[in-house]
Amino acid sequence: MHKTLVTLGALIAGLTLAFGSASAATAHSELEGSVPAQGSTVSTVTELVLTFGEAVVPDYSTVVLANSAGISVELGAPTYDTTATVMTIPITSGALPNGDYIAGFRIVSVDGHPISGEIDYTVAGSDVPAFVVPTPSDSATEAATQGPVVTDGTTETVTLTRANDGPNVLVVVGTIFAALVALGLVTVVLLVAIRRNRAKATE
Amino acid sequence: MTRRGFLLSAGTTTGAFALGAGVGVAANAAVALRADTAVGAATVNFYGAHQAGIETPFQAHGVFLGFDLKRDTTHVMARRMMELLTDDAARLAQGDPALPDNDPYLAEKPARLTATFGFGPGFFTKLGLSSQIPAGFADLPAYRIDKLVPEYSGSDLVISIGSDDPLTLAHAVRQLTRTARSFSSIRWSQKGFVRSQGVAPATQTNRNLFGQVDGTINPAPGTEAFAGQVWAEGSPSWFAGGTQLVLRRIAMNLDTWDKLDEGGKEISVGRKLSNGAPLTGVHEFDAADMEAKNSAGLSVIPDFAHMRRARTDNPKEKFLRRPLNYDDGILLDGTSNSGLLFAAYMANIQTQYLPVQQRLVDLDLLNTWTTPIGSAVYALPPGCLPGGFIGEGLLS
Structure with a gap:
């Protein structure tokens, strides 16, 4: 009986320790910082850099970027430093035009804990021409949205043009673009199709 | 008293x-x-076009027994074994003792006892019946997530026994094992459970030991969808009305799982813990909205969520899941020794099961806390009528 009590006591002590350490371990892999930083105003943004407190599992990472009008910006595949705590995500089209942006991220730390959040920042002083969303009557838009631009069944397509711009393209939907050029339908207006869901770029 | x-x-x-x-x-x-008394007296009819214990609503307790045929087992001996096992199972299902039965009073409360028989790949090869292997039936490929151990993997014969009463079940296990051992040797036994009868409505979806509502999208018994997913047609002809079983023992690390908060647990599956509703819905059976995004532009049900990986709109990739929980006590280091006896039934493993399993292997956050440690496949013959025996189409 005495032995049972001692064992029980040890068990309770063990459980207490386990719970104590569990609460300490719930820190997991929080976002420790980012470039651009939350709430910041910057002039040149060509990539996003996210720094986490713990290593992340690359397979599970998703990062998306949109401007305040809800237009998605295509991102390249993330790369990681050797500790897998610093994640760099290139912006496919290069530097961003002026505007307010929202980056959404979801990662899983090595202990399996999923973390998600968003980073809001502003680009000001950029010399990159702004995004313009064409009107629905724009023939180029119609052509683009009829094209095979939906990639994985979960994406939404947004077609963009840039004002005051020559052949400067965020994302060209190759087959459609070629077809339009060939038909002589497009002179200064260029097609830009941007996948709204960025899951693809992160795998 | x-x-x-x-x-x-x-x-x-x-x-x-x-x-x-x-x-x-x-x-x-x-x-x-x-x-x-009603729970104890309830019976499930043994005879019919299909074996009992598959379309049967969950019994509270279940055991899977794996046997290997003895080396020199002949076709005639295998037939004799199945005749005797069929007789035992039919008697026990009615609450009658097997012949002989040294503890006949333990058979009196069948509590919906069923015994279901299946043949592993070795059953066909050892008996020279390879030409009769059902379409799509073969061992699963090796998966990178697997850490299989022989004591829970494969066997020539499986007997799956279920009952709402653990004492009745233990008795039936012993009777059927005694018969089977005359022709084969036991390889493993695996015991599992769901909730007891009367604890929750019979129609309520079960929970696993992670606390998840598990089995929401199963076909309902007696429906065309059920028949289409589960019962094989005649290829080969002896297998018409049969089904194929994938049995996987999946260890679940409850101790690391419990370090997740509720939100983390829900997002790894894509369903709410409270009632099993998809994260985009309110009620358990609400259709999931796979396109829904949150304010940050992220999918509400992530790409890595178990339900996104497992779900399919292709009716040819759906099947019945009838898993039992297992809990083999606490290990000496204080951690749990628990998991799932994942049992899935389908007409054709190759076309229905393999694509889904591959998606889960490729990307499923739940793999962080789960490890398949046992795996086996079986071809379950159709049912039989009184006077017949299970497997008669193959062994007669």
């Missing part, structure tokens, strides 16, 4: 109900006793 003592002890078990219903303790004790 005095009458008072009896009422007190009975009242303890039904106390909450008695108080809530505002009825006397003694009356409720009587209700409880009558209900208990």
